[in-house]
Amino acid sequence: MDHVNKPEVAKAVPASLSWSATGYEAFFEEGLPSRDIERWDAEGRPLVVSEEHRGLVRAEDLPGFTGIDICHRPMAVVPAAAGTTTAEGRPVRAWMVDADSFAYPVTEDF
Template sequence: MDFSPSGWAAEFDPSESTGQVVWRPVERWSADGDALVADERRGCLLEARALKGFKRLVSVGKVVGAVPAAPGWKLKLWDDDKDDATAYEVPIAAWIVDAGGAMSPVPAGSDSYLEPVLRQRSEIVAPE
């Protein structure tokens, strides 16, 4: 998890089905200072440390804004970091701005959910 509304994420033990670490964004803090995460089944916020498998809190980027990208900006992505032949370009739909002022490109996707590319080899391509 790279961003959350609070700038923090809760780490939980790996999922039994996938074996991957489970991350949940800290949505906000309680009046007592406890990290609150969404419980999808109950439909409410719960203290992260009270949930099964809680390990720790980790600082992540805090999104403070989003800016639409000007036409022509593209993101070059690689399916395989070591193979240049796997490169392809997609238009940049927006820029995510974090609390430190850094901007991350958000590529246009085929679905309605946009997210920044952070862990994949990428290169920003300026308009011609």
């Protein structure tokens, strides 16, 4: 088969896909936004940015903290080949590669 001239088609990515530099996210009670975990303190507790405190604070010290979960950790961005589109026909500009070596299409609405 001749694959050279066939356009690539990427699978759609869920809109709820979360990314953080550490690969972890702090969750709070319903109605409160989640926050990226930026780093860990000396006791291994997650730290998040707080605008109110103007810096990093322990996630557990903020109101409504419920826990943490794993999310995607970006490792690289690779340009997409010309003509690559999603199954819905949106052009893929690049591929976001996570720490598990999975690649996700980057489109205008990524």
